[in-house]
Amino acid sequence: MRIIYPKNKTIAVLVPNASWPIDHVARKDVPAGVPYRIVDDADIPTDRSQRDLWTADFSTPDGYGIGADAWFAEQEAKK
Numbered sequence: 001m002r003i004i005y006p007k008n009k010t011i012a013v014l015v016p017n018a019s020w021p022i023d024h025v026a027r028k029d030v031p032a033g034v035p036y037r038i039v040d041d042a043d044i045p046t047d048r049s050q051r052d053l054w055t056a057d058f059s060t061p062d063g064y065g066i067g068a069d070a071w072f073a074e075q076e077a078k079k
Contacts, residue, residue: 005036030065
């Protein structure tokens with residue numbers, strides 16, 4: 001699985017650490033307020049030569065990032 005989100009008119013692709021739940025990684029590593037989707041590895045084109053032409057529909061995202069600072073503060077508050 002991969003996490004994708006819009007970034008500077010292109011698509012950013014995150015490869016999550018398998019030891020953390022993917023939704024935690026997405027919320028933490030996607031910038032605050034930015035929509036993200038969790039997609040299958042096979043949905044990521046293997047030809048990266050035209051990566052600036054990739055598109056994705058974020059109209060129904062899997063969630064929105066909150067950024068690392070907010071995520072760590074949220075985790076600390078749960079203790």
